[in-house]
Amino acid sequence: MSAFEVTGGRQLKGDIHPQGAKNEALQILAAVLLTAEPVTISNIPDILDVNLLLELLEDIGVKITRTDRHSCILQADDINQDYLASEAFRKKGGKLRGSVMLAGPMLARFKKAYIPKPGGDKIGRRRLDTHIIGFEKLGAKFEYDEEAGCFKLSASQLTGTYMLLDEPSVTGTANIVMAAVLAEGITTIYNAACEPYLQQLCHMLNRMGARITGIGSNLLQIEGVTTLKGTTHRMLPDMIEIGSFIGLAAMTQSEITIKNAGVAHLGVIPDKFAQLGIQFSITGDDIHIPAQDSYEIQTFMDGGILTIYDHPWPGFTPDLLSIVLVVATQAIGSVLIHQKMFESRLFFTDKLIDMGAQIILCDPHRATVIGLGRKHNLRGISMSSPDIRAGQALLIAALSAEGKSIIQNIEQIDRGYQYIDQRLNNIGAAIRRID
The missing domain is CATH 3.65.10.10 (Enolpyruvate transferase domain)
Structure with a gap:
């Protein structure tokens, strides 16, 4: 030490x-899983949490080309979904609370996801209820594997719906938004978080072909699309x-x-x-x-x-x-x-x-x-x-x-x-x- x-x-x-903004980076980097096309991201902070998330993305098959220490081209066209169910993922993902952000895009695109027991700061209780309840309202089923210490999520098809969040969780809102952009129909999220980092995520998703309105407010409406394309993005x-x-x-x-x-x-x-x-x-x-x-x-x-x-x-x-x-x-x-x-x-x-x-x-x-x-x-x-x-x-x-x-x-x-x-x-x- x-x-x-x-x-x-x-x-x-x-x-x-x-x-570059740490909290934005954890959302933006997870969102590259929503498309098979290249996504170019700049002003990435060179810090332990972000670098660990980049390692996790590489482990599950994302191709990462670093143009410099703060810029990457990422392409998620060959994802190893089984790795997310492995002990190696649970061990590494459990060190980083930001690993929970992989669940929304994985569930949206591949219809299954795993959430390891989250790590991160020891600053008190930081529950995942908002994430899980939001996924359930979109049609996902989940179970907790007590022995492995992770949540398992699956859905044959995510379907848009209305939901009133019990708290304006930033990561919860981001995760649900990423799941909803590829869902069938319209999703309305009330009591949504509206931090600048979440606004950045929504603007990036719209450039990728998503249809999100109400950005910057606590009432988001998302019209699901079938596929998303690549884009470029710069962190705040x-x-x-x-x-x-x-x-x-x-x-x-x-x-x-x-x-x-x-x-x-x-x-x-x-x-x-x-x-x-x-x-x-x-x-x-x-x-x-x-x-x-x-x-x-x-x-x-x-x-x-x-x-x-x-x-x-x-x-x-x-x-x-x-x-x-x-x-x-x-x-x-x-x-x-x-x-x-x-x-x-x-x-x-x-x-x-x-x-x-x-x-x-x-x-x-x-x-x-x-x-x-x-x-x-x-x-x-x-x-x-x-x-x-x-x-x-x-x-x-x-x-x-x-x-x-x-x-x-x-x-x-x-x-x-x-x-x-x-x-x-x-x-x-x-x-x-x-x-």
């Missing part, structure tokens, strides 16, 4: 380019990484320009960081964050303590609450962080408390942060990354702290952030990767 040795207290300065910049860089600049009193940030697709993310008192300006598609001596958390109009919580799009993404919490530790003022969707995502706060932060963990879902206003700097400690987003938050804390920090289990960070140590070192950080 590897670790980061981080020397904190340095001001950073320079331009940084966000990677990763909004989570962009938010991380805004928070990093504020915490380390650094001047950073985030280039080609896809500002039109960031929703309320800039507004939430502005509520923490962080100054920035937007020029074209670039975000410039100046070096700030201090930043003060806003209050509500009645003087009440600010609350920042996650909510389905166009609300604030849960993936950035860990970053917001860390950034608030050095702000002036207090904020209540309410993580509604996952019950274990705030447990990393004990490490921040050990670094000197003033945080009250109210319960598994809520934490109150009392900003130190830089009167007391965080101090470097040894710690371990519990998940992708908390790992990045701890890295930001370490970069702002006095002294050296050791962050273990950085494979979690590598799952979501490409070459993060190299890219931050290029603008002045001191991060060393050690065994």
